[in-house]
Amino acid sequence: MEIKNVKGNTFCIDTGMTYIPFYKINDEEIIMLDSGWKKEREGIDELLEKNNFKVVGIICSHAHIDHVGNNKYLKDKYNCVIAMSAYEALLCSSTVTLKVYYSNETLTEVTEHFGHMVCETDIMISNEQDKIYVCGIKFKILHTPGHSPSHMCIITPDDVAYIADALISYEVMAGAKMPYAYILREDLKSKAKLYDLECSEYVVAHKGIYNDITKLISDNINFYKNRAERVCAIIDDAMTMEEILKEVVKRFNIPVKSRYKYALIERMLRSNVEYLNEIGDIELNMDDGFLKYSRNSSSI
Ligand SMILES: [Zn+2]
Structure with a gap:
């Protein structure tokens, strides 16, 4: 695992599989954008300790296991605030509410596989909100529902957009047998919405840093449509x-x-x-x- 500077005070942790961006408020305090997978916890922990970072906030793009897997752990450790879309915050409020999403598994299985996703959210972000202040720092929000019910992109004060899972990189496309979207039709609309975004840098969670995503958006839309057509042919x-x-x-x-x-x-x-x-x-x-x-x- 290593830290990459994206621009200004915006960095990201390269876990190997994922980029987890963070915004450095000062030499010590950071706000993370997502908290990563439980499997990545040890590495993230080590990296934070080595750099004497203190997590004061986490803003989550969406409540998937590889994005909120260390929310509770980091909150317990640093007493940081957690901000998330209101809907996905409620989803993560208990194993019973998580079962709304993981409806094809029993509550026992949901608890066993996803129980660590349960966390307390301090700041709930509504669907109408286009900005949020966390520890006095302003982040812009672009709502991109589809990949998950309330997926959102987060833009740091350095004009770096964290695209999270609204797009996937070419490497992931090459290996993805069936890409995921909760509601594909909405996800495709959200992908198209990204054409209007004008930021200096873009971070895709799985995984890439780009200064122009125009082609990546078109290629993502074609890739998802093409995969659906392959299912249709079956x-x-x-x-x-x-x-x-x-x-x-x-x-x-x-x-x-x-x-x-x-x-x-x-x-x-x-x-x-x-x-x-x-x-x-x-x-x-x-x-x-x-x-x-x-x-x-x-x-x-
Ligand atoms: Zn996801």
Whole structure:
């Protein structure tokens, strides 16, 4: 793990897998943008200690396990304030509310896999808010729902935009068998919204630093649409969600060895299938008591 300077007082921790940006208020105090994955905790902890940093605030882009995994740990350690979108803050307020999101797992599984995401949020950010003050520092907010229900991009006082998961890098695109969006149609709208953003630097969580993201936005939109089209091509008859999943796992060569992985792939597939349904490429019908998706004749 290492620290990279992005611009001015904006830096990021390179965990290997992810960039976690932070804003340096002074030699000691920092505000983190996301807190990373639990697996990355030891490395992040070591890096913070080595640099004598004290985390005074965390602003979270969205409540995914690899972005809020150390919220509670860092809050307990530094007594820092946590700011998050109101909706995702409520999601992280207990394991029962987390189950709203992880609905295809039992409460016991949710507690076991995601229990460490539960944290107390001090500042709830509403969907209308376009800025936030944390420890007296102003950050601009751009709401980019879709990847998660209330995903947002955060712009530091150095004019560095943390894009988080609203875009993915070319390396991730190359390896992603099925990219994820909670609601793909909204996510594509949010990606298009990024064309209007004019910042000096852009940090993509998985993982890249860019000074121009115009091409990356177009390539992301095409990549996500193309993956959905590949799912569409698999639906060659009236198929249940489980039948589609079975085919996708086989044809995309996705290893699914646990119920946890199955639940994850199911969530990823569902967003693609719902998108195809929303844009009219497939339709959902009752067939002898089963819900089955089939391709619309115009899309074949
Ligand atoms: Zn995410």
